[in-house]
Amino acid sequence: MTKTSAPKILSDADVDAKMSTYVPASLPAETWEAWEDEVADMARAAEPSSFQDLTYVLGSICAFLAWSTPTHGDDDLAAQVTPDQITRYLAVLEQGGTATGTRENRRSQLFRVQRGLAGRPARKAIARGRSPFAPPYSPAEVAALRAIDAPSVTLAKLLALLDDDSTAAESVVAALEGIATEAMCREFATAGLKFDRRRWRPTWASRLVRNDLDFATLARSHGFSRNDCERYLQHHPAAPGTIDQLRG
Structure with missing residues (x-):
């Protein structure tokens, strides 16, 4: 039987430590001050595995909200992270010429947030002793x-x-x-x-x-x-x- 292990997830204390110094490039300071706590909860839902991973997730969330809130307001930020909204956002990025790699990263991170907020595992368990990535053909x-x-x-x-x-x-x-x-x-x-x-x-x-x-x-x-x-x-x-x- 193949054994699996759950991916490492940052503790709440680690997330809080990162949030105390994080400054998003895509949001004004006053907006970030108002949204910071809710964004932190959204980032936790993505089950970040490292400070670097958390930084990428936060960047994707903030950029997404900068796009979505002018239309949907900011009464419930988490409710805006839906599959349909993520798909529309990615289409806008593509039309704007955003690089494929950047769009793929945003897609992965935002759907992790969406799954976590929906109460499902945000990240898959990894089989022990096996690479999480398929190897190339030699x-x-x-x-x-x-x-x-x-x-x-x-x-x-x-x-x-x-x-x-x-x-x-x-x-x-x-x-x-x-x-x-x-x-x-x-x-x-x-x-x-x-x-x-x-x-x-x-x-x-x-x-x-x-x-x-x-x-x-x-x-x-x-x-x-x-x-x-x-x-x-x-x-x-x-x-x-x-x-x-x-x-x-």
Whole structure:
């Protein structure tokens, strides 16, 4: 039986300590003074695991509320964090040209808040002894896929993503949507592999990271998200950069 352990969650005292020094960039000082306690409760609902995680969550909440409250008021801030509202907010960010990585981070953090406020676990338990991120396919495994005779259009498209240094995260996400899993499973089985769509994005990310490209550069040029960086570091600890570089 696989054992799971609950993710580490900051204590209320730790959250209070952070709140005493936190100053949001997206809200006026007088607004923050009025909202601080309610925002703190919303952040606790997201079950932040570290001070850094809490900082990102607070930033996402404040930016979201700066967008939502002009329309919905500020009588009940938590009630505004709904799936529909989050989706509308993310669409506005996309229309405004916000980077893919930043939008993905905001989506993840806001839905954690929403789940927590709804009384559901905000974060999934992690299986002990296993990485929370799916590993990339190795160069040898990718080579086995390339050796398949007459690959399908879909497989050829996925492999082409790895060959184009200009490919951005949005292209990878779009290519993975709607893939016929059974068909992919058959092709991967031909190469002696098991198809797992979760492994293709980290495979793409792994092939982009080079000694002359740090994560901040990749965030700007290819839409790398914080999760892309965390996935990479999980399996390639010696890397040119850290996730601390990203402040999206």
